[in-house]
Amino acid sequence: MVRRAEATKLSAEMKAFAARLGHEFQRPELLIRALTHASAGSITRPHNQRLEFLGDRVLGLVISEALFSADKKATEGQLAPRYNALVRKETCADIARQMDLGAVLRLGRSEMLSGGRRKNALLGDAMEAVLAAVYLDGGLDAVRSLILHHWKQRIDGVEQDARDAKTALQEWAQAQGNPPPDYVEIERSGPPHAPVFTIEARVTDGRSARASAGSKRMAEQAAAKALLARVETGS
CATH class of the missing domain: 3.30.160.20 (Double Stranded RNA Binding Domain)
Incomplete structure (x- = not known):
């Protein structure tokens, strides 16, 4: 039991990230996994691709809910581009940069040398994985509150952002x-x-x-x- 507790203990940097994120993890191994890119994964160190899959769907649900409630007269044709603007990879990457996610992202040597901490794809994927980790750790209410907080400014200005x-x-x-x-x-x-x-x-x-x-x-x-x-x- 002591070994497991040590293995899942968050580093000071990850604790600081969790504070910026706004969630205290009861299962810290979920955050560690969410921040581990496939290039740094192994049999004993699971990476974040499965969490990314789940997080994408969780984000989609919360954003769909928010848009549906915010404008009760909007048609599907009006809601769709707003939704796309809020869930696209670039938006997730920008949110990740705001909380300096790249600083705690675990990368393999090749990705680290190629500037992986700044790549939109890696940051966006990791952001989605982190959302999944919050969902699994604290439930839908916890991740909904977090998303609405960090995406608030973008949700408020989504009509402008949705314009091509x-x-x-x-x-x-x-x-x-x-x-x-x-x-x-x-x-x-x-x-x-x-x-x-x-x-x-x-x-x-x-x-x-x-x-x-x-x-x-x-x-x-x-x-x-x-x-x-x-x-x-x-x-």
Whole structure:
């Protein structure tokens, strides 16, 4: 029994993470497993892929509930893009970064050397696994409270986040009788395993906006969102 207690004792770093998360684990082994990537797993050290599967569904249920209750007149067609904006991998990764999940993520050597602590996919997956760990440890009420707390700002602003900025910018250009916007890669920086793309969105009247992100798609969306804000306000 002593060996098991020692094996499942949280490190100081993991205790600090649990505090940032807002849940005190009765079964700390669940959190340890949630924070263990497959590259660091073994027969005696289970990894987080099964928890990720469960956490994705738990997050989906809680977000669906929240959206359904928040806007009783919204159609399925209105709810779906809002839901997608709140549960997508990039959103989960951003929430993970806010609580510095990457600092306690257990990775194998290869993933550690390739910048795994900063990767959207790994952070998003681990965030989902952590939600599953909270669900198994404290039940649905506990994980619902946690999700609604950490996702609150995004839930409140979901209509804006759910807009596809590139589509909206193209629709604006078409309404002006102009061709579609152009997206130009201005710079690619950072190491090969974790590149950062800087994209400039341009419309034919000469206005433009730049944004940087870890993928071209995200950088294009961010640049389109920034330019859309300019053209809609006439700046």
